[in-house]
Amino acid sequence: MASLAERRVDLAREGFWSRTGFLIRRYPLGAAGALIMVVFVLSAAFAPWITEFDPLSTNSRLSLAPPSLEHWMGADFMGRDIYSRIVYGARVSLAVGVGSTALGCAIGVVVGLLSGYLGGWVDLAVQRVSDILQALPLLVLALVMSASLGPSLRNTIIAISIPLIPYAARVIRANTLAVRELAFVEAARAVGMSELRIAVRHVLPNTIAPLIVLATAQLGSAILTEASLSFLGLGVPEPYPSWGRMLSESAAEYVRTAPWLVIFPGLAISLAVFGTNLLGDALRDVLDPRQRA
């Protein structure tokens, strides 16, 4: 536990740039992952400035146009610019990825902390419900959720966040069980702190590092799940451009005749997942002392 703070402080003592330089040299793959994520975030943020065409406007003359200087990723069967759609699609993917991860982790933290700190029958009940949720594959659960909620951006976020809750709760619970036995918790009681305050201010911050790692890894998985849901027609509906739906609309029909309809959204999904996984691995090394060589 100490080493998290240790590292945080040691890093804080150095300047920002030398610190960044150190981390890049130490974790080049993680830096690459971070770079990929930064590119995606920037494209999502500045989408209107880096695209020339409206991602939603159709143009029959451009239907299935191959990549060219003007439309350098080509156009789909409705003549929509694929590059624009991918850039705007980053907004959807990030919204779903970050939104569902944040929601799932937030609920998971509350549930896990309660379960671990209170113990007893609360813990037992929470754990059994978690078991049930975890017994179902992530995608199946998300599928059922989004099918019953109906397709919309908000419902997709909710549908993807729910399967994440037990994972986040487990991580927090396991750490809470360890941390609540430490001497400083007893010392906090001895200075007259309430249980709620101890749980939130003293136990929780000591359990958060592994959650950050989990959340980063889950970000990629959430993006992938959204793509899968959209591929199956249950994710983010039209007119939002979604990478998964771009694939699903074109995969079967056009993969031979107009492969750029499939290649570019597929590449975007792969890169985003790849980026979050690289970043997640590096974060695990930085934050988790047990993994450190």
Added chain:
Amino acid sequence: MSPTPHPGPLPQAGGGGEALDVENLRTRFFLRRGAFDAVSGVSFQLKRGETLALVGESGCGKSMTALSIMRLVPEPGRVIGGTVRLAGESLLALDEAAMRGLRGNRISMIFQEPMTSLNPVLTVGSQIEEAVRLHQDLSRSAARERAVEMLRLVRIPEPARRARDYPHQLSGGMRQRAMIAMALSSHPQVLIADEPTTALDVTIQAQILDLMLGLQQELGTAMLLITHDLGVVAETAQRVVVMYAGRKVEEAAVEDLFANPLHPYTRGLMASVPKLAISAEDFSQAAGRLQEIEGTVPPLASLPEGCVFAPRCPRADDRCRAVYPPYEEMQPGHFAACWHPGEAAHG
């Protein structure tokens, strides 16, 4: 260094100047295989500014007595009898919220493990500041100043800078000083120190003890010092309570106890402390094997009939094994529970 002003009016000790009055305290643990008493009928008084040492080997109920006073006995234990009065106020009768208001405020406790008693992800200063703000109506910056002032009081060099450090940046001795600073930040009437120096190395132990005694005199705090180290007792305490298997077996002023230990258990404890040979005569006495108390503390779940110490006692006879000896004043101010107090061991 001048004593810092008390933040509020100091509640005057009632009941004959006793800061802490523990009467027939009984703490029972309810386990699946039965209930047993970790503390059975312990009584003692602690006057303002006095240091009382609670002595005994591991598992004799010293720490449980302390936790019972603080009302922090872990599950499945419960205080089932007796009274604890803090300056006349009965602690066991208070509701939990009122008790929380007293902990760290009028009665504080410091623990054995300075290495883990501070939260690793918060700075030392912010933790003391938090403890201060729990009990005193101070602004953040005022509490901050108070935290730094407390760190200065426990003689941590560069307190303002140290307040911004995380616990891992402090040595064990420094951390224990910080814990003392936190415990004393609201000027408690009673400080319970549970083996405060056990985890520290010997040179630091002396410093910490000196510091605690100095602060105690400065602030007039009564201290309940829990230890198994008789050297520490001799240096710090005015009176000593010896515990065995959850019971008080002897109580006396420190000089009386060392000069004339009545209970065979106390004698055994003293004999098991290594002595430094100064003269040749001493050397012949001190040489050879260190004495030990034969056997181990009986499991609390299956205590013997009669005197609990009888199975390990060189003086034990049939009466010892049948009837628990009454706790009596054997000499003025010197109490013990033994059928054969002060006699030489036969056999």
